[in-house]
Amino acid sequence: MERKPVNFIKSILIYISRSKLSVVGGILLSVLTPVLLVCILIDIKGTVQNPYFGFLIYLILGPLFLLGLILLIIGLFMSRGKEDIGLFTFEYIAEQLARPGRYIRIRRHLLLSLLITLTTLFLVAFVSYTGYHYSESTAFCGQSCHQVMEPAYATYRNSPHSRISCVECHIGEHAQWLTKAKFSGARQIFAVLFDTYPRPLPQPITSLRPVRETCEECHRPEMFHGDKLYIKDRFLPDELNTHVQTVLLMKIGSGGYQGRQAHGIHWHVAEDHQVFYKHTDQAQEEIVQVWLQDEGQEIHYFKKPDNNEAMGAPLLAMARKMDCMDCHNRPTHIFRSADEALDEKMITGAIPPEVPFIKRQALALITAPYETSDAALQSVSRGLKEWYAANYPDFTGARKPLLDQAIAGVQQAYRENVFPEMHIGWDTYKNFIGHKNGTGCFRCHDGRHVSQNGQIISRDCNCCHIVLAENEPAPDVLHLLKQALADKQQP
Numbered sequence: 001m002e003r004k005p006v007n008f009i010k011s012i013l014i015y016i017s018r019s020k021l022s023v024v025g026g027i028l029l030s031v032l033t034p035v036l037l038v039c040i041l042i043d044i045k046g047t048v049q050n051p052y053f054g055f056l057i058y059l060i061l062g063p064l065f066l067l068g069l070i071l072l073i074i075g076l077f078m079s080r081g082k083e084d085i086g087l088f089t090f091e092y093i094a095e096q097l098a099r100p101g102r103y104i105r106i107r108r109h110l111l112l113s114l115l116i117t118l119t120t121l122f123l124v125a126f127v128s129y130t131g132y133h134y135s136e137s138t139a140f141c142g143q144s145c146h147q148v149m150e151p152a153y154a155t156y157r158n159s160p161h162s163r164i165s166c167v168e169c170h171i172g173e174h175a176q177w178l179t180k181a182k183f184s185g186a187r188q189i190f191a192v193l194f195d196t197y198p199r200p201l202p203q204p205i206t207s208l209r210p211v212r213e214t215c216e217e218c219h220r221p222e223m224f225h226g227d228k229l230y231i232k233d234r235f236l237p238d239e240l241n242t243h244v245q246t247v248l249l250m251k252i253g254s255g256g257y258q259g260r261q262a263h264g265i266h267w268h269v270a271e272d273h274q275v276f277y278k279h280t281d282q283a284q285e286e287i288v289q290v291w292l293q294d295e296g297q298e299i300h301y302f303k304k305p306d307n308n309e310a311m312g313a314p315l316l317a318m319a320r321k322m323d324c325m326d327c328h329n330r331p332t333h334i335f336r337s338a339d340e341a342l343d344e345k346m347i348t349g350a351i352p353p354e355v356p357f358i359k360r361q362a363l364a365l366i367t368a369p370y371e372t373s374d375a376a377l378q379s380v381s382r383g384l385k386e387w388y389a390a391n392y393p394d395f396t397g398a399r400k401p402l403l404d405q406a407i408a409g410v411q412q413a414y415r416e417n418v419f420p421e422m423h424i425g426w427d428t429y430k431n432f433i434g435h436k437n438g439t440g441c442f443r444c445h446d447g448r449h450v451s452q453n454g455q456i457i458s459r460d461c462n463c464c465h466i467v468l469a470e471n472e473p474a475p476d477v478l479h480l481l482k483q484a485l486a487d488k489q490q491p
């Protein structure tokens, strides 16, 4: 009786059929293998752009495939007729070897088993590797749980960090943070499935790995130096949407490096001037104690209470050592104010500034409260059309395309920053980089933090920047700079 490969496969099937577990496993495998292979091929070719596609392949089909494989193997080993599985036992091989002329068949069987084993190993490795990678991808983090992550993802996409992946800031390389992140990730998936996540998502987030380690992988503020010119473009809410500019000479400074003294704004990151603080609220906005360890000496500052302010609020948490996040808490999830969002669209031309009063009208519409995004977008469109029909009728006729473009731009400004479904309005997340509404730098630099011997954390405007122009049309200073350059270029 000659055993052909067909018989060989037949005998494997018989063994499988002896155990219910391996039957289930076998069915899973035979259904999933072709589906999975086709899906992976499609994914590699990049034909399907839907983020759920990756989720389906790597986090559902992949693990199911592994489950099938495990069931099959467990079933085989547990099956009763173990003694019959000649193929898998040494006795069988020994018996075959004992018979002359059988080597060829044995070799064929061994090769076949080896091939199956290797393919399986490869598939297992491939599925776990790609699954793992997929769980690290921006598509998974930012797009799978659409509603929850939309605010974070939308703001990320409009930020200078949109080319680095979420995990580069949120997880990092060390095994300890990796495990922590995967566990909290699993918890988050449950929160999404059962709809128990908080809206808006809380901040500051405490699970970020030590932030200096993270940011300093790419930025080294101790090596910064000197001042830098910041120009902010704004539009006034008048008929002409007058373009004005604010010019600041920002004292970026340095954390001190190779003999260079720490100075300016990044003085805070130097190791020999460590600043610690305690706060009384979750958002870290109410800072009541600050102390500075400066080359051996320690200065304590306490916040003077306002006349009508009850101080005694309990201190939250332990003392926090100041790091990048106390100023750059929004390096990538930058939620703009309504004003700034419109200015940004106008400077890029997404909202044409030649539409009269567009800044004023748009601002009124986008800052009204809405229940859903769709309601807001419709209201913007209807509101602007009605107002221009009544006041500037040529925008319903010949100049309609300009108005349509403006409407699209205003809607985009809204969509990028406000997420009613997640309870995120215009000012939900504060940015600490400047001193809008007295937060940010002014949480300490407000002239009210005083030490025992009367030193005050500076509120001098020139300590951080020199305001060269504030909301001026065509500021002199920029004119001078351009003039100086032109003079220099002329011999």
Ligand code: HEC
Residues within 6 Å of the ligand: 138, 141, 142, 149, 152, 153, 156, 161, 164, 165, 166, 167, 168, 169, 170, 201, 202, 203, 204, 205, 208, 325, 328, 329, 330, 331, 332, 333, 429
């Ligand atoms: C440049 C670093 C960086 C990158 C890249 C980054 N994040 Fe963040 N993310 C942060 C920081 C810093 C915070 C904490 C803000 C705080 O605590 O005030 C944060 C906060 C969050 C929050 C909490 C909500 C909030 O806005 O405070 C979510 C959710 C989030 N990130 C998701 C993502 C996703 C999804 C991606 C990729 C699409 C991503 N992040 C990419 C730095 C980053």
Ligand code: HEC
Residues within 6 Å of the ligand: 160, 161, 164, 168, 169, 211, 214, 215, 216, 217, 218, 219, 324, 325, 328, 331
């Ligand atoms: C993987 C590298 C990487 C990491 C990690 C990273 N950044 Fe950046 N950062 C960049 C790149 C790239 C740019 C864009 C530079 C540009 O556009 O000129 C940038 C730009 C910036 C800017 C300038 C933004 C602007 O408007 O010009 C700031 C501020 C900044 N990052 C802060 C941070 C902070 C704070 C962290 C830590 C939470 C961080 N970065 C983490 C790579 C990184």
Ligand code: HEC
Residues within 6 Å of the ligand: 212, 215, 216, 219, 220, 221, 228, 250, 252, 265, 266, 268, 269, 322, 323, 324, 325, 326, 327, 328, 433
């Ligand atoms: C005391 C607050 C503060 C701290 C702490 C701080 N920064 Fe800054 N940083 C600023 C300000 C203010 C600017 C300039 C204004 C802006 O970017 O809007 C700036 C600018 C930057 C820039 C852009 C520089 C450029 O030349 O364009 C980078 C990158 C940066 N910071 C990274 C960091 C990193 C990384 C850390 C932590 C090691 C850090 N900063 C700590 C306040 C701070």
Ligand code: HEC
Residues within 6 Å of the ligand: 251, 262, 263, 264, 265, 267, 268, 275, 276, 277, 287, 290, 291, 292, 322, 326, 327, 432, 433, 434, 440, 441, 442, 443, 444, 445, 456, 457, 458, 463, 464
């Ligand atoms: C947690 C409190 C705290 C916050 C927040 C804070 N600072 Fe400071 N800063 C200090 C202390 C304390 C000093 C040292 C006392 C002083 O010089 O007045 C200081 C000093 C400075 C100095 C002078 C450095 C030097 O050369 O002596 C600058 C510039 C400065 N801060 C800029 C900023 C900017 C810009 C921000 C916001 C982006 C900011 N700080 C936020 C606590 C803080």
Ligand code: HEC
Residues within 6 Å of the ligand: 232, 246, 248, 433, 434, 435, 441, 442, 445, 458, 459, 460, 461, 462, 463, 464, 465, 467, 470
């Ligand atoms: C502790 C440092 C610090 C002090 C003190 C300070 N500022 Fe600022 N200021 C900043 C930073 C940082 C920004 C930039 C924020 C940004 O990049 O958007 C800023 C931005 C500004 C802007 C531009 C705002 C905008 O976006 O249009 C003006 C105007 C301004 N400051 C005026 C003042 C005046 C007036 C004082 C004195 C009462 C003062 N600042 C004190 C740090 C400081």
